[in-house]
Amino acid sequence: MENTLEFEGPATAQACSENLSAVEDAIYVIGGKWKLKIIIVLQDKGNIRFNDLQRNIPGISARVLSNELKDLELNGFVKRVVHADQTPVIVEYISTDYSRTLKPVIIALSQWGKTHKRKIKEDF
Template sequence: MENTVVFEEPITAQKCSENLSFVEDSIYVIGGKWKLKIIIVLQENGNIRFNELQRSIPGISARVLSNELKDLELNGFVKRVVHADQTPVVVEYISTDYSRTLKPVIIALSDWGKTHKRKIKENF
């Protein structure tokens, strides 16, 4: 049985445009090769140091990871915690409560990806 989307109200051109804008904004914030991987690792591991985070994501360079973390912090998905009372200074990254609101989205994307992969394999 095909899944159908039921809209409570008719979709107008304005509402469609608005929804597309929201989707574009979402993809802009979490899109790219690394952001969701970083978010998922942080959600699974809790507090994690930079080098450990880098080892958890094969193929990511330190420079790219640093830039992505800054972006994610700016958007409220990651919190950088500095423990200055320790020698050497320890910096950890944690996912925020706001970041955890993405969990249902990540699960939905994963489920869709699994279904899509199965469908593609059946057609070829």
């Protein structure tokens, strides 16, 4: 089976430009060192508090995590839930249904990453 990218419509300069723009938009929203890691942990763990989330992502600082969560919340990937009726106040983060639409992308990236790692090891 041949591995080719199939895009909607004929391969025109306009279609190529639109596809590049769409990929650029996606990378802008979920790109960087931490965003996908945060999304993966949230999808895996469900409701999770800030410190637990930080413990599950080695190397991320509290400041960076806080900023990334704000960005992800603005883009609809994360919901921040404040339980003000409890003492102390508890804040939890959960992945949204929209965030879960990334699951096939994450699985594909994971599979590709494993294949790539094997290829690199074989080449050396």
